[in-house]
Amino acid sequence: MIDRVMSDIRLDQTDAPGTTTMTMQRAIATALADALADDPSVLVFGEDVGKLGGVFRATDGLHDRFGSARVFDTPLAEAGIMGMAVGLAMNGWRPVPEIQFDGFSYPAIDQIVNQVARMRNRSRGAFGMPITLRLPSFGGINAPEHHGESMEALFAHVPGLKVVSPSTPDEAYHLLRQSIADPDPVIFMEPKARYWHKGAVNTADAAVDLPVGTSRVVRQGRHVTLIAWGAMVARCLQAAELGAEDGVEIEVVDLRWLKPIDAAGLAASVSRTGRAVVVHEAPLTAGLGAEVVALLMRDCFAALKAPVGRVAGYDVPYPSQVLEERYLPSIDRILTGVQETLEFRRG
Amino acid sequence: MEGTGSTDSAGQTNAPRSDTGDRDAQSISGPRLTLLKLLYERMLLARELDRESVAMQRQGILPGYAPARGQEAAQVGSASALDRARDFAFPTYRELGVAVGLEADLVGYIASHQGAWHGGMYDFAASRMAPINAVVGAPVPHAMGWAMGEKLAATDGCAIAYFGDGASSQGDIHEAMNFAGVWNLPVIFFCQNNGWAISLPTAQQVAGGSVAARAAGYGMPGVRIDGNDVLAVYDAVQDALARARGGGGATVIEAITYRVGPHSTSDDPGRYRSLDDEQSWLTRDPVTRAEARLRASGLDDAYVAAALADAREQVERVREGVLAITQRPTAEMFDFVFANPPAAFIAQRAHAIAELTND
Numbered sequence: 001m002i003d004r005v006m007s008d009i010r011l012d013q014t015d016a017p018g019t020t021t022m023t024m025q026r027a028i029a030t031a032l033a034d035a036l037a038d039d040p041s042v043l044v045f046g047e048d049v050g051k052l053g054g055v056f057r058a059t060d061g062l063h064d065r066f067g068s069a070r071v072f073d074t075p076l077a078e079a080g081i082m083g084m085a086v087g088l089a090m091n092g093w094r095p096v097p098e099i100q101f102d103g104f105s106y107p108a109i110d111q112i113v114n115q116v117a118r119m120r121n122r123s124r125g126a127f128g129m130p131i132t133l134r135l136p137s138f139g140g141i142n143a144p145e146h147h148g149e150s151m152e153a154l155f156a157h158v159p160g161l162k163v164v165s166p167s168t169p170d171e172a173y174h175l176l177r178q179s180i181a182d183p184d185p186v187i188f189m190e191p192k193a194r195y196w197h198k199g200a201v202n203t204a205d206a207a208v209d210l211p212v213g214t215s216r217v218v219r220q221g222r223h224v225t226l227i228a229w230g231a232m233v234a235r236c237l238q239a240a241e242l243g244a245e246d247g248v249e250i251e252v253v254d255l256r257w258l259k260p261i262d263a264a265g266l267a268a269s270v271s272r273t274g275r276a277v278v279v280h281e282a283p284l285t286a287g288l289g290a291e292v293v294a295l296l297m298r299d300c301f302a303a304l305k306a307p308v309g310r311v312a313g314y315d316v317p318y319p320s321q322v323l324e325e326r327y328l329p330s331i332d333r334i335l336t337g338v339q340e341t342l343e344f345r346r347g
Numbered sequence: 348m349e350g351t352g353s354t355d356s357a358g359q360t361n362a363p364r365s366d367t368g369d370r371d372a373q374s375i376s377g378p379r380l381t382l383l384k385l386l387y388e389r390m391l392l393a394r395e396l397d398r399e400s401v402a403m404q405r406q407g408i409l410p411g412y413a414p415a416r417g418q419e420a421a422q423v424g425s426a427s428a429l430d431r432a433r434d435f436a437f438p439t440y441r442e443l444g445v446a447v448g449l450e451a452d453l454v455g456y457i458a459s460h461q462g463a464w465h466g467g468m469y470d471f472a473a474s475r476m477a478p479i480n481a482v483v484g485a486p487v488p489h490a491m492g493w494a495m496g497e498k499l500a501a502t503d504g505c506a507i508a509y510f511g512d513g514a515s516s517q518g519d520i521h522e523a524m525n526f527a528g529v530w531n532l533p534v535i536f537f538c539q540n541n542g543w544a545i546s547l548p549t550a551q552q553v554a555g556g557s558v559a560a561r562a563a564g565y566g567m568p569g570v571r572i573d574g575n576d577v578l579a580v581y582d583a584v585q586d587a588l589a590r591a592r593g594g595g596g597a598t599v600i601e602a603i604t605y606r607v608g609p610h611s612t613s614d615d616p617g618r619y620r621s622l623d624d625e626q627s628w629l630t631r632d633p634v635t636r637a638e639a640r641l642r643a644s645g646l647d648d649a650y651v652a653a654a655l656a657d658a659r660e661q662v663e664r665v666r667e668g669v670l671a672i673t674q675r676p677t678a679e680m681f682d683f684v685f686a687n688p689p690a691a692f693i694a695q696r697a698h699a700i701a702e703l704t705n706d
Contacts, residue, residue: 043499069499075529080488080522087492087506090477091435093499110519114482115489121683122466122478128686160684183686213689260689 019170019200027169027201028058028134028190031176032096034203036066039094042180044071046081046098046134055100056136056195078104082111082133086119090127096180098134102189103146105135116185117160129160132179132186137165138230138281139324140193147192148318150282152229155187156259156291162212163258165189167233169199174210175256182212189258191230213260217269221249224275224338227266227292229255232279232329239334250338258288266292267299274305275344277337279329284312306344311337370576371636374644379578383644384654386427386577387637390419391658393444394634397608399662400443400457404612408669412460413441417575417607420633421539423448424580425507425602428588429475433504435493437477437486442509449476453661454668463672464679484510484517487536491523494534494597505591507535507584513544515558524599528565533591535584536562536599539574541606546619562599574602575633578640605631677703 022030035042044062046054050073053060062071074081078099085095099105105112112133120129139148155163162184166172172190179186218233219240226236233254240250253269255261270276276296278289289310296308311329319327375383397415404412415422422444426436431449438445446456446469455469459479466478480486490508497504514520515538527534538558542549550556562569568590572583580602587598605628609616616625638651681688681696688696 075522075525077522077525079519080491080526083485083488083519083523084492084495084526087437087489087494088496089492090489091493091496091500093496110482110485111488115485119478120686122480123471123683124464124466124468125683125686126471127477130686162689211690212687213691260691263691 018204019202021198021200022169023196023198024166024169024172024190025054025056025058025060025195027173027199028176029053029060029062030201030203031173031180032059032062033065035096035177035180036062036070039180041092041094042070042096043088043093044096044098045074045084047074047076047100049073049098054098056190056192058134058136058190058195059098078108079111082108082116085131085133086111086115086129089129089131090119094130094180096132096134098136100136101143101147102135102137102149102151105133105151112155112161112187113158117158120184121160128183129185130180130183132176132182132188134176134188134190136192136195137189138191138193139318139328140231140281142321142324143192145318145320148324150280150313150318152187152189152258152280153282153286153288153291156288160185161259162186163189164212164256165191165230165258166256167191167194167218167228167230167254169197170201171254171256173201173203174205178210178212189230193231194234197234213257213262215253215255215257215262215265217251217265218254219250219252221251222273223249224277224341225251225253225266225269225273226277226279226334226338227253227255228279229258230281232281235329235331236279236334239331239338242331243335243338248338248342255292261291261295263295263299266296270296270300270308271303274303275308275341276304277309277311277334277341279311279334279337281313281328283315284310285315287312306341309337309341371639372643373640375640376644380641380644382581383578383637383641384646386420386423386581387634387641388654388658389423389427389447390444390577390634390637391654392661393419393423393447395655395658395662396447396453396457396665397443399666400460401608401612403457403666403669404460409457409460409612410462412612413610414606414608414612415441415443417605417628417632418539418541419444420577420580420637421574421602421604424577425509425537425584425600428581428584429505429507430588431475433502434588435475435477435490435504435506437490437493437506437508438479439483439486439509439511439514440479440481441511442479445509446474446476449474451476453665454672457665457669458672461669461672463675484514484519486510487514487520488523488526490534490536491527491532494527494532494591495530497533498530503533503592505533505535505588507537509537509539511544512538512540512542512549512552512558513547514538515553515561524561524565524567524597527597528567531594531596534597535587535591536597537584538599538601539604540601541604543606543610543616543620545610545614548620557601559599559601565597565599567597567599569599569601571601571603574604575631575636577633577637604633607632
């Protein structure tokens with residue numbers, strides 16, 4: 001089995017003028033700084049995001065540059081943070097709160113689900129909720145309990161929310177700018193396992209103009225499509241490299257937006273390949289993969305040569321550090337899923 | 348200034364107080380009398396519309412209603428103290444008197460109970476009143492956040508968060524008060540302690556017996572007032588507003604009152620409290636008390652009769668407006684969910700409209 005940390009495949013091969021190589025957490029801090037500079041209504045707040053610069057340093061330098069009226073630490077209370085965001089948005093601000101870890105958004109779930117997601121609707125459009133919740137998400141960093149949750153299906157199921165997860169530093173920069181600019185609430189799920197990986201970031205291009213809900217093909221192939229998001233995109237690319245050595249040409253689609261899902265983009269890829277496997281860290285049952293499968297059934301039924309596969313986490317609480325690599329979809333499990341799809345025969 | 352009520356603690360339920368009769372008999376004049384007339388007329392409107400709303404529920408016009416009878420002074424007095432040019436109120440689902448005090452469109456308020464739209468259909472921004480919110484305690488941090496927005500903008504508006512003795516048990520209340528204390532925010536935490544959270548009396552709800560006393564723990568003033576004395580309520584809120592605008596931060600006001608009616612039109616208070624308990628509060632009725640004070644100040648039967656007739660006339664117009672709300676367009680389910688709706692959502696909206704039109 002390939003050691004997953006052996007190779008850090010660069011997803012961005014461009015070295016165009018105007019790009020800077022940086023980590024994802026630096027790309028996030030850069031996006032926040034540019035948003036704060038461009039729009040005086042943007043506020044960044046959360047636990048330890050001020051002086052400390054965030055436990056992942058994703059807000060590093062912002063407090064010094066913009067001051068405590070724009071970037072501030074809150075008491076340790078997630079429901080209070082999200083409830084405050086609602087009130088700030090009702091008063092004309094554009095809040096970008098952080099909840100420090102995925103699992104700690106559960107104490108704020110009433111405010112997120114019953115209030116953030118519904119206030120625009122409840123107020124018949126009077127009070128928009130241009131809130132971007134930055135949520136360090138997913139596993140793979142050897143952290144304690146509640147620091148490795150994959151909550152995308154839960155949030156995607158809530159009417160009124162949009163959900164997105166970047167896979168590279170460049171994606172993190174642009175998707176965060178786009179999320180903050182969007183007039184609706186966005187759950188921005190940052191893949192913790194990718195925070196320290198570097199990539200080229202072009203802060204000048206106009207990705208903000210791309211429609212919300214656009215996926216991207218990150219590697220072309222003609223035999224099967226792997227569909228992933230967050231940290232699983234890099235792992236799928238590693239699997240594709242290995243597949244190519246055996247003559248299997250794997251296409252990899254970075255879904256990016258988990259709501260709205262780019263059904264047309266997925267259908268375009270899977271119509272070409274005729275086979276697909278969805279890969280996610282979240283537990284299998286009722287995970288977002290099921291929604292992807294349903295969309296492919298609707299849009300590519302005639303083109304499908306095999307049932308769409310799913311490679312996912314197990315239906316268990318996210319395990320402790322010693323076991324977490326056995327929980328997460330490995331390159332081996334991804335390639336096994338690909339193999340099963342390729343070997344499927346009707347009747 | 349006249350007193351804002353005592354700080355004695357409530358007993359098993361919110362026991363009626365005996366020291367208010369003298370105050371009700373005190374004569375007032377000038378601007379103070381003009382103010383009391385305004386508050387009385389608003390309380391009459393709230394009382395009459397509340398009565399009519401219960402009737403409309405019995406007539407099948409409203410699917411359900413949360414009666415506010417007995418709490419008119421707390422609601423009208425507090426909302427009337429606000430400055431609609433700069434302050435903002437965050438209501439619960441039992442806040443008819445607040446809507447009256449802020450001169451919100453009352454057809455739009457009742458529209459929530461009529462089932463036309465959950466949050467109501469009044470002009471939320473212009474009325475300075477957030478949509479009706481059914482999650483107990485959840486709007487309180489919104490008021491705190493709105494107040495944070497005022498502080499960051501260096502403007503002088505003040506938020507008022509309405510909640511009850513039941514909501515005081517919720518963690519959201521603690522978090523909001525703590526944030527407000529840490530940042531010294533211009534917000535009033537206005538608790539209507541009406542004695543009952545559906546079936547649970549305050550004594551089994553509020554440890555220590557006082558919501559106002561908790562303010563000390565957050566480093567902010569807390570006052571317990573006679574919530575059935577409309578001038579006392581008005582004064583307490585005016586004091587808190589002045590403190591907030593002067594940079595003095597938040598205040599907790601606990602207005603002791605009584606929910607004379609059921610929790611909702613589906614509730615049966617006979618299962619959990621005695622008729623004696625209810626009757627004892629009728630002698631402290633806020634509308635009757637304001638009327639007594641107006642009479643002591645020289646107003647006569649003709650004034651009272653005219654005020655009542657005017658309230659009933661307004662209620663009749665509200666009833667007509669409510670009856671005029673019949674069906675809502677299918678598209679409304681979709682129209683306010685997103686400001687920037689995704690393509691699939693727009694397609695689902697079109698599909699729903701086509702599907703439901705073909706029925």
